[in-house]
Amino acid sequence: MKIKKSKFAGAIVSTILSLALLTGCGSTSAEIPSNSNSNDSSSSESLLRYAMESSPKGLFSPLLSNTTYDNNINNLVYSPLILLDENNDFKPGLAEKYAFSSDNLTLTFNLRKDVKWHDGEDFTADDVAFTFTSVADPKYTGSRFNEISKVVGAQDYHDGKADSISGIKVIDKYTISFTYSKVYAPALSNFSQRGIIPKHIWSKVDISEWDKQSDLLNKPIGTGPFKLNDFKPDQYVELVKNDNYFGGKPKIDKFIFKVTNTETELSELAKGDLDIVELSSAKEADLKTLKDAGIKIEEKPSANYQFMTMNNNREFFKDKKVRQAITYAINRKGIVDSLLGEHGQVVNTPISLAGWAYPQSGLNNYDYNIDKAKSLLKEAGWTDNNGVLEKDGKKFEVDLMVPTGNKVREQSAPIIQQNLKDVGITVNISTMDVASAMAKTKGQGDYDMGLLGFTLEVDPGDADRYWSSSIANGSQFNFSNFINTQSDELIEKAVSTIDRNERKEIYNKWGQLMNDEVPYVFLYSPNALRAHNPKLQGYKYSAYAVFPDVQNWEISK
Template identity: 30%
Template sequence: MNTKNKTFKWLLISLLAISMFLVGCSSKSNEKTGGKSANGSQSKKDTLVYGRGGDSTSLDPITTTEGEAFKVTENIFETLVEYGDQDTTINPGLAEKWEVSEDGLTYTFHLRKGVKFHDGTDFNADAVVFNFNRWMNGNDEKFPYYSMFGGYKNDEGHVIKEVKAVDEHTVQFVLKRPQAPFLKNLAMSPFGIASPSAVEKYGDDFRSHPVGTGPFKFVEWKQNDTITLEKNPDYWKEGLPKLNKIIFRVIPENTARLNALANGEIDVMDGLNNSDEETVKSNPNLQVIERPSMNVGYIGLTTTRKPLDNKLVRQAINHAVDKKAIIDAFYGGKAEAAVNPMPPSIEGYNDAIEDYPYDLEKAKALLKEAGYENGFEIDLWAMPVARPYMPEAQKVAEVIQESLSKIGIKAKIQSVDWATYLEKATKGEFDMFMLGWTGDNGDADNFLYTLLDKDSIGSNNYTHYSNDELHEVLIAAQTETDQAKRNELYKKAQEIIKEDAPWVPLVHSTPLLAASKDVVNYLPHPTGSEALTKVEFK
């Protein structure tokens, strides 16, 4: 080849390389920030980057109890019935309609036809039966949320007698006793229907390879960094989802997350500090989003560990915590002091119960009566991540530590990574610990039974508190179909819990999120988990 031809060849190669580089840059620009379309117009952004404080612990929703998992899985899986966009009313989901027998023991669901899992297999009645058989044959350690149905298949309190496929698109649940919140339970994030083929293929590793029927499909999980989902092109809801891709990105510090939002690195963030609300409002490129409140933040007092096994000690600690000071310092008026383990917005709330007043002398007297006049040393575990009910847990822990020191209790603040934190709390390995709960279904049962009944030890009852009288009241409330009678039972339950004091209920908050101004149709749900199906950019 002569020199002229060689020069011409290298010129062509150089031009091709430059053009490929420019195409790559253009593609990246279009994905995150929008770019020019073929006709020269500005294309709309179609990738949402969601900044959050912690990583998910699992992407198989039935295997966990924490909200960072559900935040993602709500977009991958669907349930038989689903909540309203911003409330807990029951609406059709994978089931188009259903009937309930007069005795409340038989539920017949008529399923949508033509729906497929992300792996191309059919959603049908057999798939529903497969999922429930999988869950009910498990245990608290494998499938903690299934305890909502009174335990597991061989447990005495198990509510479900049988789940059977009547035909390809009809599935029937037969119960042993009525369960008033049954439909609301079915709509909860943990009960998303998974592909039986994928579950069988991946086994326990399905936690990292989720396959559902939802608006988005799983692409990739980089631990403690990002989870990427992409649009399900075969989604059964016509015209949805609006986005092409969602990237959930972990940024542990609230302030760092806000800086990333202001710099355009992310589009939405949760865990906005109340103290930063005005900063966001003053930025013309950002917006504040309020999540409807349905939560409680609390200090758990593990009742199986000394000296917290003494009710008088637990009552003393309740008297020693200045809730008003905590709310004034960290919630900017977006919270109210918690008296009971459930928020006042939930039907059956007992507003006749008076809180333990902040009274250091009373606290000291109770400690003396319990035999701890000189106080004691104890660990206080603080969450390592921002949660909707407690955006600044470490700072709140310091205030609590100072309060307890005034009655002779020397609390050592401890923490550990989020997954380990939940694991240790579940096993009852903490003394005092900070946690909270965002309601799953808007029913009192989901707070009182789920968090404090003896059936829930090993799942969501982290204090390992057990009271037989409370258990009888809560089971009666589950079985009762007359709502007025249920409410009275729940009020009685709250009286028992107040006396036994397994918690220091701290706060019911209005969680804040922030987003770039061009994000529209973001509808935050009171459960803390929303499908981003309708979200788009202006």
């Protein structure tokens, strides 16, 4: 991107050297097309470059993608029935309106009549029915079935006992309804999270082969504000505007996701080679330098949080007092202060800080307290033998698996190790890639403790990983093998209650229960930090809406 000489440009030039010193010399970032340097006043084409720390896999289908990087592409190529705004509130998407029946069991969508697929075909209710029937198909290889599983007939169809889903009804070309077996409050949230795919394309391919269709996946047809133009793995993804987008023609002509080196992306931003950088962590010196150069920094609570799971199948962690003691023993605020500074918060229950349901009171903060931790461990039958805890002749010695790839998480491991050593618990750190760590959590769990992260749902009603039954159902997300009848009852009550105020009271109780049971040590939630080109106008984001109203974003000349 070329920048005309100005006070802003002068400030950028004067700070590049200091940013290079802060972030390291050299760059392994991708080359992008030569015609992409187009944000100067001599060109009528506008371009936005968005930093991406890892390359997408190329699963450009909202029913198959399983990484943030693929999802980012899909969010721009495909449209859902309902959109989320920057406040995480619902707004019309492909559906111009929706309504629940008087018994709250049937949700009916009235679709827009002016929507075209990127190839010019009409978008209709048949596409919606096809999308959600597909995720329940027995041969479907993706992970979205839970989003539709509570619709009448979905489970039978999924199990091969029915030829269709009776609860999905196409009423006419632009009207469709979904009937649930019981009231399901998170329904709207589910429909805001999943883009619709075109029946006229994907119905021609056996669903068991969808994830192998590289030609179709790399040339996706959606209804979103941008079309995929080019994908170079490990380099970039280039999107071009959809002039016929139902939300209005985008003001940015090209949207490029550029795979970058985290060590150099800040200097690239300062030089004008990037327009938006998501900061997973940042030194205050870096932020100050960027601000001094005129770069805009925005910060909001995120939906992500980090935790330390304790395998409840291990004798060490069956006693709640032990889990509470470990939580007291870890200096969580110290971790936040030293590794995140003012850009993160301690979390005390598994509900999103960015959402509407996080309890505002009644939570134990588990402030760092070694004496309290030792007292609880003693109550649980552990005795101190020269600084090492023992019980029934067995030492309290456990392994802590640490997935690589998240610097703050990796840096927190030795702090946790030392904190627990201070109360007599020996921790052996074992690093591995994320896939290996996740594999160890399946079934009964082949691990003692593990540092993991999760993106919490926009609606906590989808937190089925805490259900006791999720273990028997084979869910790998009940990492700690947590079984608690009261928790199950509260989750069930919350998802069957429509009124949000009533639901919030229920989640307060559930959050307090989880806070007391601590199946995990809830560690911290990093804030969502974004640094962006000051010439980018209309830019917005939230924990759950990465590109709200992207068609209105504009780079001024």
